[in-house]
Amino acid sequence: MGLILDIYEVMHQLSIWRPIFHSEADFQFSLAWMIKEQYPNCDIRLEFVPEFNPNLHLDILVILDGKWIPIELKYTTKKCIKTINDEVYVLKEQGAKDQGCYNYLKDIMRIEEFRDKSNKFIEGYTIKITSEISYLKPPTKVNRQF
Numbered sequence: 639m640g641l642i643l644d645i646y647e648v649m650h651q652l653s654i655w656r657p658i659f660h661s662e663a664d665f666q667f668s669l670a671w672m673i674k675e676q677y678p679n680c681d682i683r684l685e686f687v688p689e690f691n692p693n694l695h696l697d698i699l700v701i702l703d704g705k706w707i708p709i710e711l712k713y714t715t716k717k718c719i720k721t722i723n724d725e726v727y728v729l730k731e732q733g734a735k736d737q738g739c740y741n742y743l744k745d746i747m748r749i750e751e752f753r754d755k756s757n758k759f760i761e762g763y764t765i766k767i768t769s770e771i772s773y774l775k776p777p778t779k780v781n782r783q784f
Contacts, residue, residue, distance in 0.1 A: 642699060643707050648672055652686050658720060658727050658769075662713040665767065666697050671719070673700055682714050690755040694748055706758040710745035712766040714738050729769065 652672045659665040670682045679702070686699040686708075702709040717731035726758065742764065749762035 640736070642702060642705070642760055643677065643763075645709075645765075648676055649765070651676065652748055656683060656721055658729075659713060659767075660727055660729075667710055667715045669765075670698050673698070673752055677702065679703075688752065688756065693753060694751065696748065701709070702760075705759065705760040706756060707754065707760060708749055708752040708762045710762075710764045712742050712745060712764075712768075714739065714766070714768040716768075716770045718769065721761070732770070738768075738770075 644746060648669070652669055653668050655672065656668050661666060666684060674680065676683050677700070681701040683699040683701070684697070686696040688696070689693060696708050697711045698707065698709040713728040714732045716728075720727045720729070745764040745766075749764055753759045754763055
């Protein structure tokens with residue numbers, strides 16, 4: 639069975655349209671917009687709270703033929719100022735790579751919760767984009783077991 643939502647193509651088209659974002663909220667809105675453009679019959683919800691967990695705020699819920707495709711996002715940046723197409727982007731240093739990785743793992747757990755608790759779930763995604771090169775390198779500290 640193929641993917642219901644071709645997230646790879648959506649992200650490719652998004653990278654052409656928007657190679658950089660002001661914030662995670664900007665990324666969230668832009669991705670939702672791109673999904674809606676490519677899948678006009680879907681419904682989109684931002685910051686969706688499911689009935690099975692009122693403390694969970696999902697970044698994007700795509701509803702396609704009554705089925706759910708939850709998407710969690712992370713956008714971590716390195717401090718810089720860039721101008722692209724006459725628009726200035728002022729990105730802050732977000733640091734704490736270990737916390738960033740942990741938060742991404744929590745996103746995976748949120749998607750798994752949708753999979754386990756909703757019969758409407760058909761597929762889900764976690765997406766992390768970053769301008770911080772250290773995320774591509776292995777950890778510098780060795781984990782110790784106690």
